[in-house]
Amino acid sequence: MSTPSERRAHSQGKTVQDAVERYLTYKIQAEGSRTTMRSPLMGFAEFCRDELGIEDIGDLEPADVRRYSEDLYDRTKIDEEISASTAQTYFAYVRAFLSWCVRDQLLETNPADTTEAMDPLPEDDGKRKTQYWSEDEREQLINYVTKRVDMALEGTIRVDRETAFRDRAIVVMLDGTGARGAELFSDPKDEKRDGLRWSDVDFEERSIEVYGKSRDYETAPFPESVHDVLERWRGLLDPPTDEWPVFPTGHYQSKRQELVESIGKEAVSAALEDRGDAGKTEVLDRLHREHEVPPPSISKEGVRRLMKRLTKEAGIEPDGDYDYLTLHGARRALGRDLYASGLSEKAQEALRHQSIETTHEAYSDTKMKDVSDSIDEVRD
Structure with missing residues (x-):
């Protein structure tokens, strides 16, 4: 049996991605299984490199795999991007891969075989939770947020006009661009995802630049x-600079902390103490503009709470597994509408899928319904 030092020497210089390639080539014999496992395992390798800063497979520890579990939890519970069963499956692929790494002497122990690593995983209740905004739900929600803007301008609701305009823009952006929540709003766990900026918006070309799932910048429709x-x-x-977030947060403490880090605690405290009749939030907003310190963007979780509130206020009762209109449900609906109209390649482009096969898989139910309708037409 090799010693720990021999194993470290054996694994040194072997990246997680290299190990994944070897595993798929020499361990997974069935072509179908290899194809199925490639995307999630390569996603894990990219997560290690981009999120954890880990290149060598031998550097992986249980705390690192726990971070991956937390990411799967967020993609399930916050982004509504994948189901709990899919999250469990992805983790199982990673755990099997890391077990092979132990046998191949790239790791001493499997960092995924610990309670610490597995604890954040979402529980699988056996249900596949997906949602598409229906045409009626879309119309009802957009009509409501538009009416809410009018009521804010009239002063007939306890929502200020800036918040009402921002919230309408959030809903319309989700509905019309197919962008993911993580591409439009901030993620406190990912410093690279700090929310869409006005510099990312091109009104003339009608496009937006987002930090995509690929961990690279991509162009989305507008x-x-x-x-x-x-x-x-x-x-x-009226943002004072193009680096201002398109959707600023309304969270007091987040705005205050950003100012403290930029202009100092004493300056912020002094301005708040001398505010007179002005509200505290009003003072913070003024400081952000005076010093051209962009406030934080609203977070994915903040928008999730907003969507729950707007869905309820609009009197919408969605069918299916969610009792509110989810962020990812808007993206799915846009792709479905394009796909069902026979525009599968446009759906791929709008959703920025890497391959048309991914789009076909995402809308397999829509495709099968079209096949069923065709059978009815032929047999009629």
């Missing part, structure tokens, strides 16, 4: 329906 609403929101917000 249709006319989004353009008009966002232009009105920008006119009201």
Whole structure:
């Protein structure tokens, strides 16, 4: 049996991605299984490199795999991007891969075989939870947030006009661009995801640049329906710099902390003490503008709470597994509408899937319904 020092020497210089390639080539014999496992395992390798800063497979520890479990939890519970069963499956692939790494003397022990690593995983209740915003739900929600803007301007609701305009822009952006929540809003666990900035918005070319799932910048569509609403929101917000977030947070402590880190605690405290009749939030907003310190963007979780509130206020009762209109449900609906219209390649482009096969898989139920309808037409 090899010693720990011999194993470290054997694994030194072997990246997680290299180990994944070897595992798929020499361990997984069935072509179908190899194809199925490649994407999640390569996703794990990219997570290790980009999120954890880990290149060598021998550097992996249980705390690192726990971070991966936490990411799967967020993709399930916050982003509603994958189901709990899919999260469990992805983790099982990783655990099997790391067990092979132990046998291949790349690791001394399997860092996924610990309670610490597995604890954050979402529980699988056996249900596949997906949602598509229906046409009626979309219309009802957009009509409501538009009416909410009018009521805020009239002063008939306890929502200020900036918040009402921002919230309408959030809904319309989710509905019309197909962008993921993690691409539009901040993620406190990922410093690279600090929310969409006005510098990322090109009104003339009608496109937005987002930090995509690929961990690279990608161009997303920006249709006319989004353009008009966002232009009105920008006119009201009047951002002092292009680095201002498109959707600033309304969270007091987050804005205060950003100012403390930029201009110092004493300056912020002094301004708050001398505020007179002005509200504390008003003072913070003024300081952000005076010193051109962009406030934080609203977070994914903040938008998730917002969508729950707006769905309820609009009187919408969605069918299916969720009692509110989810962020990812808007993305799925856009892809479904394009796909069902026979525009599968446009759906792929809008959703920025790497391959058309991914798009076909995502809308296999829609494709099968089309096949069923065709059978009815032929047999009629």
